[in-house]
Amino acid sequence: MSQTSSTTKASTSTSAPIRYEALRAILAYARPHRWTFVGIFFATMLAIAADLLQPYLVKIVIDDHIAAGQNGLPFLTGMAAVYLGLAVVSFIFSYVQSNLLQYVGQHIVASIRNDLFAHITKLPMSFFDRSSSGGLVTNVSSDTETISQFFTQVLLSLIRDGMMLVFIIYFMFRLDTTLAWYSMITLPVIATLAILFRGKLRQVYQYTRSRLSKLVGFTAENLSGMGLIQIFHQEKEQKKRFNEYNADYWQANVEQLKSNVFFNRTFDILGNIALVLMVWLGGMAVFNKQIEVGVLYAFISYIRQFFQPINQITMQWNTFQSTTVSMDRIWRILKLQPQIQDPAPEQAVTVDLNKVKGKVDFNHISFGYDQDQTVIPHLDLHIQAGEMIGVVGTTGAGKSTLIALLNRFYDVNKGSVTIDDIDLRHMPQETLHRIVGLIQQEPFLFSGSIIDNVRMFQPQISDEQVIEACKFVGAHEMITRLPLKYDTRLSERGSGLSAGERQLISFARIVVFRPKVLILDEATANLDSHTEQLVQQALDTVSHGRTTIVIAHRLSTIMHADRILVMEHGEIIEQGTHAQLVAQHGTYAKLYLHARQSNQQVIQA
Known part of the structure; x- marks a missing residue:
């Protein structure tokens, strides 16, 4: 496995321009849906704004009324109604945003799958001589499904969680500048961890996809030759070989899961440390009369939410690594030009089929x-x-x-x-x-x-x-x-x-x-x-x-x-x-x- 990993690492390190070219080509499929993406953006913005205004409303109730000794029931009832209204608005626009993105994502992936299949049918026989049918099946089915995750998960996370992070930072600085700057210390740490994990995760995903292709190819080959297998009593031998391919794929998946868990739990620990630090610093500020209790409540709510979009983005980074591998694999096929081309219009000869001898x-x-x-x-x-x-x-x-x-x-x-x-x-x-x-x-x-x-x-x-x-x-x-x-x-x-x-x-x-x-x-x-x-x-x-x-x-x-x-x-x-x-x-x-x-x-x- 070490040899394979080193080979994969070499291929990945030399294919950065291809990855960029592949990403750009796949994203071109989103261009016809640009107005739908505009609608997704505004729906997401309204959903996030409604969601993040809720802690700020509670802060107003605590500091401006409860702490001040004002117990006006009409005011509290009105604020509760506003809070409920914001929750309903957040739910409606989140629902609209998710459905629009799923609709667009599935349309894009269906187009990619159609173009990929049509392109494969035009490739020369020499391509099929050196390509396994299992690998091509994986390209058309599994790889396109992975790209679907880019549009329905990764892109959703970039839009929703990216905007949420911006809004949270805005509210945090509006509440208390000092605590907000302390919170910003974690961002360089997060960026450093992402860079350190990036190469490792890509190697693991590349290896996993290659093992899957071999397993699918071996299965397709055996199903096609099942009569021969039974005639020569090769069931045990083929089962043994299948177990070897399956074990390789299992090992690759375990390695992938271990990397993902370690990556995600690292961010969980970092988020909990930051939360404890903010509670301690904010609590000291409340004791010293530097901030109000409502501000501390709202800030803790925002700091908890602060790590949610970061964690989601980092988790989707893992999915993005898998997606780029699939994009590479699909783009390597789509960019192949068929060796057998129809003649240029000025060279083409019109043939009357009824007169052919x-x-x-x-x-x-x-x-x-x-x-x-x-x-x-x-x-x-x-x-x-x-x-x-x-x-x-x-x-x-x-x-x-x-x-x-x-x-x-x-x-x-x-x-x-x-x-x-x-x-x-x-x-x-x-x-x-x-x-x-x-x-x-x-x-x-x-x-x-x-x-x-x-x-x-x-x-x-x-x-x-x-x-x-x-x-x-x-x-x-x-x-x-x-x-x-x-x-x-x-x-x-x-x-x-x-x-x-x-x-x-x-x-x-x-x-x-x-x-x-x-x-x-x-x-x-x-x-x-x-x-x-x-x-x-x-x-x-x-x-x-x-x-x-x-x-x-x-x-x-x-x-x-x-x-x-x-x-x-x-x-x-x-x-x-x-x-x-x-x-x-x-x-x-x-x-x-x-x-x-x-x-x-x-x-x-």
Whole structure:
């Protein structure tokens, strides 16, 4: 933990400009609500004034009437009514102020959360390659909730307690200047303690947030891979690892609580010492006839209240430390600029989707995920419109990279990728993703109905179009057997449906959105033979009239392709029809022979 703390300390000490930039960016969200904040300010001022006038009224009653021997009942009744009125005014405006601030705070945080989620969806695939899903979940949920505390707690304390402190100091000096100056001695002591605790508290909060992200990330990872965990009987091992992450987070929380308690109790002790000192000094002044009893009563009331706003502000300082950590984390994401940008208006090419033919060209491209590692050193590939291309190769050959470049998840380092001779970098991404359709090995289904999953929650696509698409790919019969048919609700990732059924729904999506270029990334790799036949029939159906690129794990999927590419180390080493490649007795022929032998062994078994 010491190593982690030192690392955190180093990062915090070097990120002061980023913290300021983050704070300024988050506060910009408050600008549209500035008039509401003006209302909060005046409501707070009236509530505090009504609250602090009450001890002064009691002072007038004690010194000017009771001590002077005046026992006028009408006067006392009137003062009691005024006192009650002030209490009611304080309650009403405190209520208004709190509700206004909560309303504004929740609106601001909702805006931040919306912008953060929208920004994350625009970030490149390289960002998700190096970022854990658990950390991003923490950013969107927990970190934004912590920022909510800034607006609903910290900001409230700065406005209310700051104004209260100013009013109290004013009344204290109005009552007795000497006692007021004695009270001011505590302010430098408070400032010194806050500075001493500041660095320590920030380190603790930073460490706690990082432990929480790791715990959430580990939990999300295990929930996604629960089937694998149970198959390999990893429950005990994963529980052990979870306990370790949980213990780290528990330890960080305990350290945070210990720091907070020590910080707050220090101020409590300081406040009690100051109160005792003021009682002793004020009592001596009363005995020496230097001040009146009512003044001492009011002063003691104010000195007790004097430490309440200070204590609240210092307590909120702890919350502010936690908030700045969350602001840093969110701002580091928000300030990231997506590497894949839409073209500038003067460079953008307008594409008529109805006239797209689907000709695809990889023109002398090279690509690497980083500067030190080239995945595709050089590739020149030209695919005719309507042609069906199969791509095979060992793991790491560059098959999936090729598809990622065609979807423009990444940009090539050299050369260009074009569709109908239009460079993808000159095409808006929305247009590109209407032209290119992707079916992955594990189709992703969202929580929602089957019909919404097919049309991807696009209300302009009618129910009839969805049903027609499902009939087209052979999914209609399967769907109509379900209790609620197309209105059947699916849970996350479509649990409850078989792999083949989920894949058929993803094929129906393609029919609905009608892309001219279709990519299948090992779409039949995890299917049994019967389901593969169904999906193969759906593939033959949806690929008709489209340029189709099939990354194959099973060679049976691409044997009837117009052309088959064999890739190795990012280059095409063989290409031709199935018959031509088998006749060459090269890499493809070896793969085909191995596949046949495996199938025969399965049949004999």
